[in-house]
Amino acid sequence: MNNLRRIDLNLLVTLQALLTEKHVSRAALRLHKSQPAVSHALAHLRTIFDDPLLVRRAGKLELTSRASELLPALTGALHQVGALLDQPAFDPARTKRLFRLAMSDYGSRVILPGLVKRLRSDAPGIDLQVTQGSRTSMMAGVHDGEIDLAFGVFPSQLADELRTQTLFIEHFVSAADKHTLPNTGSLDKDAWLSRPHVLVALQSNEAGEIEHALQREGVTRRIAMTLPHWGIASSLVTNTDLILTAARRSFDLFLEDSPLQLFAPPFAIDPFAYEMVWHSRRESDAGHNWLRETVVEMLRDSA
Template sequence: MNNLRRIDLNLLVTLHALLMEKHVSRAAQRLHKSQPAVSHSLASLRAIFDDPLLVRRTGKLELTARANELLPLLTEALHQLGALIDLPAFDASQAKRVFRLAMSDYGARVVLPGLVRRLRSDAPGIDLQVSQGSRAAMLAGVHDGEIDMAFGVFQAPLSDELRTHTLFIEHFVCAADKNTLPQTGHLEKTEWLSRPHVLVAMQSGENNEIENALQREGVNRRVAMTLPHWGVASRVVANTDLILTAARRSFDLFQEDSPLQLFVPPYPIDPFAFNMVWHSRRESDAGHNWLRQAIIGTLIQGEDGQQTGG
């Protein structure tokens, strides 16, 4: 009972932010407090619970066993208290906050232009830190709290703690130099297989939707070049006999006077779901919820005015 008298709601909210972020500076940003104030609160909480709560291991803070026990109980308690306390609503126009997003350059091309315009218009105080990594690394970052949201193609099943939303279903198209194509503007199976190809992948030999489709057909293509970035791939193909098979939205800025022609792949390639993933601990974060809805909204608007290219 004595310890209970020493705890107020602000300390509980600070503890919750610290346990979720596992980082004093990020917890301070989330709470709109100074880092020294949050550090002082952490010292008080350690005294109250007689436990360090956060300890440094391999260069970063980790939860102690006691903190792991407290987190789900604290989350539920604050959720119930939220129904009793009139907490201020998230005001995007006044918010000062940094969000950490992870995506490939394909994801950046699809997500960021519309999102940045929305933020500059409606939430100019919100900043973004965008990183890139493998699918596994992005999911690990979300799980560990290093990343707020990850965008990409993620294979189910995901962790029970992760939440996902399908932003759109994507299809594949091929691109080749117009001067190397027949008058029909596309290639039949034999011609397509006889040409050298460009593969966009983080690592050479990485499994991808295209190779999986060809394996089902019992055929192989020659990959003459593997690139880690989508942006340069179409420029590499121009004025060569190379073929690039890629997600259609990677060609959204395709110009009518481009030397390239887009056409449907001669082999059926399954479409894929492009997903947004976040951790369940962010569900009660009003700012996080606002940003997720902003991303969904900008992509829906983009769909309405999407270029077809080719």
């Protein structure tokens, strides 16, 4: 243990080069160091091991018995250290692994179709486990290691160990049955406020971007239906006088014969950044890095 305190990894690398090359100049070339620096290291190593390590016989340097014993153990130790420090190669086509994701059903609609297709094509051995929760519970899951990646709208200030990446900027649109709209295909503020509305929220008292925009306008709307699921919300509007105002990507791509009409809300609603969050401990994980890059590429291609 005392000797261990007197040596560093660079000295062990130098020792391996010297014992392998049996020549100070060649060892210096191999290490990209000067010959005097390697000679100085050899002198230091001889003191540490209390052995000459290399002795000159017949004009050439040869290993001492102690050095011959050291070389195989030294080579094995440096190989293990290298394996410890080097990030292992990641082959998505051959990897079998489970990733745990957290997102709302809005996120599921936006993220999962493209991601699953990419995984089935490029990484068929990777499985996904998707859960849903509040922003707070998703961040807690990422922090505690129970979630690998969380997707959603998160506070601007996160814990220092959490990392975030904006995937896209989302905007709001309103949707109504087109047969209940005037020829303009939209509604002014008074008409918009006079209609009953659908609110999608995990909690009925949750105030989102739309409510904040209404507060700035000094007006309120009547919420006739509150539900936590995006998927069915647009279906509730069909053949009714209801209005649904939601993130643009929460709606299916409408065909010309769709009964619903999308239009801009009659007042400004702040867009929001849709983000991906992970823990800093994952940043040395090649598979996790690949998955994040794949999500970004998939969204860019689909845009």
